[in-house]
Amino acid sequence: PVPGTKPGTKKKPEPAPAAGPQSQGDNALLIRSQTRDSKFLYLSFEDVSKVNLSMQEVLAAVEAGFVEMGHGRAEMPPKNAIHPGSGGDNYIHGMPCYIPGMNSAGIKWVAGYPGNLKKGLPYNTGILALNDVETGIVYAVMDYHSEPTKRTGGASAISAKYLSRD
Numbered sequence: 120p121v122p123g124t125k126p127g128t129k130k131k132p133e134p135a136p137a138a139g140p141q142s143q144g145d146n147a148l149l150i151r152s153q154t155r156d157s158k159f160l161y162l163s164f165e166d167v168s169k170v171n172l173s174m175q176e177v178l179a180a181v182e183a184g185f186v187e188m189g190h191g192r193a194e195m196p197p198k199n200a201i202h203p204g205s206g207g208d209n210y211i212h213g214m215p216c217y218i219p220g221m222n223s224a225g226i227k228w229v230a231g232y233p234g235n236l237k238k239g240l241p242y243n244t245g246i247l248a249l250n251d252v253e254t255g256i257v258y259a260v261m262d263y264h265s266e267p268t269k270r271t272g273g274a275s276a277i278s279a280k281y282l283s284r285d
Contacts, residue, residue, distance in 0.1 A: 159260075181270060181276075182280075196215065219252070224249070225247060227263060
């Protein structure tokens with residue numbers, strides 16, 4: 120879901136003015152798809168950080184998604200998981216979701232490696248890829264190691280809002 124848009128609003132990427140990579144901010148790349156006259160957007164960690172979504176925007180998006188799920192209007196199968204490497208606590212999860220009312224389809228691909236902290240690397244890393252619901256073409260990929268805590272916290276807050284006893 121895109122903050123500030125109504126559920127069901129279809130946001131399609133605008134056609135790129137020219138083929139090939141184009142600078143979009145400091146690190147984002149805008150690339151014209153070779154399969155359609157559409158754009159591909161890559162948002163780096165720095166780009167995602169600059170968006171600086173407020174917790175209020177996160178809560179609104181999480182709540183809208185929960186409403187769709189609660190009414191059976193979302194397709195979200197169980198996460199796929201693998202546990203590679205040594206140490207036994209590593210994981211890589213694939214979590215697809217489709218919410219027709221939000222015209223949204225994509226997959227969150229995240230990894231958690233506890234040993235990374237000793238290497239000066241982040242424990243959690245990942246990407247979020249969004250697909251055009253009519254063609255399946257990936258039109259955006261964003262770094263996802265800075266946002267999970269906001270989304271996870273938002274899910275807990277919205278759950279408490281509806282499940283707590285008065």
